[in-house]
Amino acid sequence: MSISEAEAAVMDVLWREAPRTAEEILAEVGPAQNWQEGTVKSLLNRLLRKKAVHAERDGRRYLYTPLLTREQYVQQESKGLLDRLFGGRVAPLVAHFSEQRKLSKKDIAELRRLLQELDDEQH
Amino acid sequence: MSISEAEAAVMDVLWREAPRTAEEILAEVGPAQNWQEGTVKSLLNRLLRKKAVHAERDGRRYLYTPLLTREQYVQQESKGLLDRLFGGRVAPLVAHFSEQRKLSKKDIAELRRLLQELDDEQH
DNA sequence: CGTGACCATTTACGCATGTAAACATAAATA
DNA sequence: TATTTATGTTTACATGCGTAAATGGTCACG
Numbered sequence: 001m002s003i004s005e006a007e008a009a010v011m012d013v014l015w016r017e018a019p020r021t022a023e024e025i026l027a028e029v030g031p032a033q034n035w036q037e038g039t040v041k042s043l044l045n046r047l048l049r050k051k052a053v054h055a056e057r058d059g060r061r062y063l064y065t066p067l068l069t070r071e072q073y074v075q076q077e078s079k080g081l082l083d084r085l086f087g088g089r090v091a092p093l094v095a096h097f098s099e100q101r102k103l104s105k106k107d108i109a110e111l112r113r114l115l116q117e118l119d120d121e122q123h
Numbered sequence: 124m125s126i127s128e129a130e131a132a133v134m135d136v137l138w139r140e141a142p143r144t145a146e147e148i149l150a151e152v153g154p155a156q157n158w159q160e161g162t163v164k165s166l167l168n169r170l171l172r173k174k175a176v177h178a179e180r181d182g183r184r185y186l187y188t189p190l191l192t193r194e195q196y197v198q199q200e201s202k203g204l205l206d207r208l209f210g211g212r213v214a215p216l217v218a219h220f221s222e223q224r225k226l227s228k229k230d231i232a233e234l235r236r237l238l239q240e241l242d243d244e245q246h
Numbered sequence: 247c248g249t250g251a252c253c254a255t256t257t258a259c260g261c262a263t264g265t266a267a268a269c270a271t272a273a274a275t276a
Numbered sequence: 277t278a279t280t281t282a283t284g285t286t287t288a289c290a291t292g293c294g295t296a297a298a299t300g301g302t303c304a305c306g
Contacts, residue, residue, distance in 0.1 A: 006263070036265085036266070059273090075219075078208065085201065094237060095237060097213050098237060115238070145253075158296095161298095162295050165256095165295075183254095185253085
């Protein structure tokens with residue numbers, strides 16, 4: 001079971017901080033996405049059904065906590081894209097962005113540092 | 124207007140070689156995806172409506188040619204993911220795969236070469 | 247000329263999604 | 277206690293997708 005993009009926007013709020021009430025979630029995601037209450041409630045219910053979040057009663061309301069971690073989600077999504085578009089290999093993906101001139105100075109510096117680290121681990 | 128995953132599978136055939144007839148496309152994509160004729164025809168029609176392919180009559184049949192290029196598609200898809208999950212920056216994405224130990228020797232070598240190239244362009 | 251073969255176009259159908267209204271329920275308050 | 281308020285649950289509805297069957301048109305052949 002995978003979660004949709006709208007559902008992921010709700011998860012994002014919970015990944016930043018949890019547990020949260022529906023109201024808090026709405027306050028944080030509503031304006032940006034132009035969603036109203038009902039929309040967020042529906043999304044929360046679908047996430048519950050998919051077991052991506054857990055709800056714990058707290059008086060009249062519920063506190064929602066993520067079960068699916070951001071790491072898991074990012075993993076699924078990016079592996080999916082990588083496999084579909086780049087034969088599962090990372091280098092071609094980076095090459096793609098490079099050709100597209102989408103590598104910032106900062107990206108390049110960080111990549112260099114990353115490779116250095118990998119080198120260091122090596123020995 | 125974005126094309127779906129099934130539609131992209133059809134495009135893939137056309138990106139490899141074009142123009143092609145529906146029959147040829149079916150022959151190439153059918154077995155792998157377990158699709159029959161009707162399925163491919165429908166997908167082709169949706170691609171036509173989305174102006175992702177062009178069809179040119181050739182006697183009784185049509186020859187299909189891609190209008191949307193693979194580059195454009197890859198661009199959209201990967202930019203989407205990058206923005207949604209990594210704040211639009213490439214380095215965090217690579218770091219993610221690195222943590223996940225999803226960087227092969229070959230990847231690392233290629234990345235190194237790539238950075239080298241960028242260096243060379245620099246001066 | 248009628249009929250079948252060959253393609254393409256149209257229609258269908260169940261399921262997910264985005265979006266939300268309607269409904270239910272329980273607590274708070276008049 | 278009757279009513280309002282707060283919150284969650286159910287239902288809705290249009291659109292897109294995956295998958296394909298039904299229909300339609302046109303050329304070839306009997």
